[in-house]
Amino acid sequence: MKTLIALISLGLLAGCSDNRSTGIEYAPQMYHSIPVEPYSQSDYNAVNLEHFKDGRNVVMPVAGTVARGKASLYYPYENTEEGYQRAGEELKNPFTPTQEVLATAKTLYQVNCQHCHGENGDGKGPLNKSKQYEDRVPDYRLRLPTINEGKAFHSITYGRNIMGAHAYTLTPEQRWMLVTYIYQFLGPEQEKK
Numbered sequence: 001m002k003t004l005i006a007l008i009s010l011g012l013l014a015g016c017s018d019n020r021s022t023g024i025e026y027a028p029q030m031y032h033s034i035p036v037e038p039y040s041q042s043d044y045n046a047v048n049l050e051h052f053k054d055g056r057n058v059v060m061p062v063a064g065t066v067a068r069g070k071a072s073l074y075y076p077y078e079n080t081e082e083g084y085q086r087a088g089e090e091l092k093n094p095f096t097p098t099q100e101v102l103a104t105a106k107t108l109y110q111v112n113c114q115h116c117h118g119e120n121g122d123g124k125g126p127l128n129k130s131k132q133y134e135d136r137v138p139d140y141r142l143r144l145p146t147i148n149e150g151k152a153f154h155s156i157t158y159g160r161n162i163m164g165a166h167a168y169t170l171t172p173e174q175r176w177m178l179v180t181y182i183y184q185f186l187g188p189e190q191e192k193k
Helices: 002-015 042-049 081-090 098-113 140-146 149-158 172-186
Strands: none
Touching: 081 149, 098 172, 140 172, 149 172
16 A cells, blocks of 8 residues: 555656646647647647747748738837937828828827826826826927927837837827827927927
């Protein structure tokens, strides 16, 4: 009896040696799909089906390639001060402030910006009332005359100071619409640089 308990204990301890192992599997085909599943089960498929030498089931794209139909998402300016300056010099807003653009942009602003920058772009949004962000969100009417639309687009894309990046939540077209909208806070008396 002691020998049986020792063997069972030894078997249990041996089963705990690999954190990723499920231990003894009854009908492993139920746990591991034989067809290739691109982003999962890479270890199992690499060993059993010998797909790629690096153990992956998908080939990584060549550096610098852009997925078909996604060319508008490619943004050639780096998240550096030099990229910021280049964007300011080279980028031009493709939108004009039409009623349609401003209506769409207003909705985008209310969802993505108003909580910090406030309803009128004065930097007095609800989040700015907390101690952590108090007086750290700029007033658009003071900030925007000092930068052009290319720099504003770059700032929305990568984020700036305490503002996070919006490239992952907004398409380039939506970001340009926001730029069009926020410059409306300046009014006709203030000129864009």
